[in-house]
Amino acid sequence: MLALTVAPGTKGSARLDEVAEPDPARGEILIAAHSVGICGTDREIIDGLHGAAPPGGDRLILGHESLGRVLEVPAGRDLAIGDWVAGIVRHPDPVPCASCAHGEWDMCANGRYLEHGIKGLDGFAAERYRLDAGFVVKVDPDLAERGVLIEPASVVAKAWDQIDRIGRRAFWAPSRVLVIGAGPIGLLAALLGVQRGLEVHVLDRHTEGPKPGIVRDLGATYHSGSVEEAGSADIILECTGAPALIVEALHAARPNGIVCLTGVSAPGKKMPVDTGALNRELVLENNVVFGSVNANRAHYDQGALALRRADPRWLDRLITRRVPLADWATALEHRPDDVKTVLRFGDL
Amino acid sequence: MLALTVAPGTKGSARLDEVAEPDPARGEILIAAHSVGICGTDREIIDGLHGAAPPGGDRLILGHESLGRVLEVPAGRDLAIGDWVAGIVRHPDPVPCASCAHGEWDMCANGRYLEHGIKGLDGFAAERYRLDAGFVVKVDPDLAERGVLIEPASVVAKAWDQIDRIGRRAFWAPSRVLVIGAGPIGLLAALLGVQRGLEVHVLDRHTEGPKPGIVRDLGATYHSGSVEEAGSADIILECTGAPALIVEALHAARPNGIVCLTGVSAPGKKMPVDTGALNRELVLENNVVFGSVNANRAHYDQGALALRRADPRWLDRLITRRVPLADWATALEHRPDDVKTVLRFGDL
Numbered sequence: 001m002l003a004l005t006v007a008p009g010t011k012g013s014a015r016l017d018e019v020a021e022p023d024p025a026r027g028e029i030l031i032a033a034h035s036v037g038i039c040g041t042d043r044e045i046i047d048g049l050h051g052a053a054p055p056g057g058d059r060l061i062l063g064h065e066s067l068g069r070v071l072e073v074p075a076g077r078d079l080a081i082g083d084w085v086a087g088i089v090r091h092p093d094p095v096p097c098a099s100c101a102h103g104e105w106d107m108c109a110n111g112r113y114l115e116h117g118i119k120g121l122d123g124f125a126a127e128r129y130r131l132d133a134g135f136v137v138k139v140d141p142d143l144a145e146r147g148v149l150i151e152p153a154s155v156v157a158k159a160w161d162q163i164d165r166i167g168r169r170a171f172w173a174p175s176r177v178l179v180i181g182a183g184p185i186g187l188l189a190a191l192l193g194v195q196r197g198l199e200v201h202v203l204d205r206h207t208e209g210p211k212p213g214i215v216r217d218l219g220a221t222y223h224s225g226s227v228e229e230a231g232s233a234d235i236i237l238e239c240t241g242a243p244a245l246i247v248e249a250l251h252a253a254r255p256n257g258i259v260c261l262t263g264v265s266a267p268g269k270k271m272p273v274d275t276g277a278l279n280r281e282l283v284l285e286n287n288v289v290f291g292s293v294n295a296n297r298a299h300y301d302q303g304a305l306a307l308r309r310a311d312p313r314w315l316d317r318l319i320t321r322r323v324p325l326a327d328w329a330t331a332l333e334h335r336p337d338d339v340k341t342v343l344r345f346g347d348l
Numbered sequence: 349m350l351a352l353t354v355a356p357g358t359k360g361s362a363r364l365d366e367v368a369e370p371d372p373a374r375g376e377i378l379i380a381a382h383s384v385g386i387c388g389t390d391r392e393i394i395d396g397l398h399g400a401a402p403p404g405g406d407r408l409i410l411g412h413e414s415l416g417r418v419l420e421v422p423a424g425r426d427l428a429i430g431d432w433v434a435g436i437v438r439h440p441d442p443v444p445c446a447s448c449a450h451g452e453w454d455m456c457a458n459g460r461y462l463e464h465g466i467k468g469l470d471g472f473a474a475e476r477y478r479l480d481a482g483f484v485v486k487v488d489p490d491l492a493e494r495g496v497l498i499e500p501a502s503v504v505a506k507a508w509d510q511i512d513r514i515g516r517r518a519f520w521a522p523s524r525v526l527v528i529g530a531g532p533i534g535l536l537a538a539l540l541g542v543q544r545g546l547e548v549h550v551l552d553r554h555t556e557g558p559k560p561g562i563v564r565d566l567g568a569t570y571h572s573g574s575v576e577e578a579g580s581a582d583i584i585l586e587c588t589g590a591p592a593l594i595v596e597a598l599h600a601a602r603p604n605g606i607v608c609l610t611g612v613s614a615p616g617k618k619m620p621v622d623t624g625a626l627n628r629e630l631v632l633e634n635n636v637v638f639g640s641v642n643a644n645r646a647h648y649d650q651g652a653l654a655l656r657r658a659d660p661r662w663l664d665r666l667i668t669r670r671v672p673l674a675d676w677a678t679a680l681e682h683r684p685d686d687v688k689t690v691l692r693f694g695d696l
Contacts, residue, residue, distance in 0.1 A: 277615030
């Protein structure tokens, strides 16, 4: 079968490969790939900056944002042949840390987790793959092809779940949300904010292209200036990882406000920061800043629910390009009007 | 009666003044001052950097860390003449914000709170003062003069209460605590960590003087090198407000770790910071950083309980100087071996 593979650590090593059918030992459920979403992590891996092959090999099958259909499933699994499904990306180590043992592998405390298509486990950019039922999320048939958004929605659901939980530390009635970055994570973060009944503002640098309209049609407000111009907020979701924006985000938090950092930035570049002023504001305003990564099974369910509650036509606008597997190289390009690019496998 | 007053905004304006007896409209309980603790905020006010006089005047009675004895109390107040008491520093505005209306004036969302001895309300460095029962904390007679530590203990209790609440966002079993700064706040933060059964480490620059021994006799470990040398921790309480230490503290947090900032630093000085590396660590390790200020009534009760559970001889060592009111100017000096300096009123 065909799979998109890469030699982690070697830039430009991605290629379409003929690989063996998935080993039944990998999982009891056989899934036919329908589509795979492409994100910044995939580009980092292809650029040789990130990623690890499964033990014993030097190539990794890419792909962690998945949508597929069940081809084989044992009886008694609450899944039928033909069901739409998404795979959970992160798996605990066979000897789990305490967080992983509690099913909270998104909070893995020893870094020994594995991730499909990223770290030590083959990904979902293969015609077929196998998973155990515990790592398969059933996708509502009404959602159909939009189900490929479940993985990014799970990441956003985890961020919001943490905001909700941290926010319960005291009385708090947040009203205004600022999302920085109108990529797929930012737009889905805005969706979950609107679904919570909050006043949502989204900041991005684009003044043209699809993003301003997508934000407006969600019932949120689009801004393209500075963070300061977009205004202070009770909840800020930073979805770019851009260092200058992160510092501005911290200053924009209102008293008792929570800033959630979701963007994985590159280290190695120092910038002048008034750390004294930032610290003073955080202390005197009881602000919280936290980082959020990955998602556990509960967050996949929360993300799937958020997508089902969304307007399907709005979700369709997030998928700005659908590229056949054979043209995978063009799927990896980042074009100005892209929101989410999806790699399509044959009609299954 | 005598009171230590200052003209806020005017450096060097502190003096011992003859002032009017407290207005009965200020509160139903009349208290005779026993002692007042001196802290960095008092020095900031005396240096003209901070503070606001009550409306209609230009002088402010100093003092917010209080211990006194009841001189007059109406019937039915669960207080008797002669009881040891401490005053609560912050009061909500007469038109409270939602947090203040919930009794959480430490989380005041509109900044219109008042603070005895700091902002718009006379302080406790007067021979007598008045408070309503809602702002009086009864001090256990066994604690006696050590009760002057209740206010700093309340600030630390709030910080720990927030750590506990935020920590419940996910499964978490913290074990190692790092406290940065061995002033009164740092030492009391270490006390509450030890009382929670955690392994506590305290970092300060002093290699001599009373601090290393006070830390060791608490059952904690004293360090005088860098944050990195003191080692990573699940919980970090930053109690200095020194910008360079704050950045090091963020790097020292373990996965899922929580950094609590309690030091009010001066703004205005930029330093080179690798914001990309900091953000990346916060995100990939699910770290939380939060600022904590002030305390509400529940925290005074928690702080008082922590002091009662402590070894009284250990608490006595935190009060390194007791200065009579007449010598107030020497109480405000910061000497190398000082932990907490207390201003003593006449024997009452």
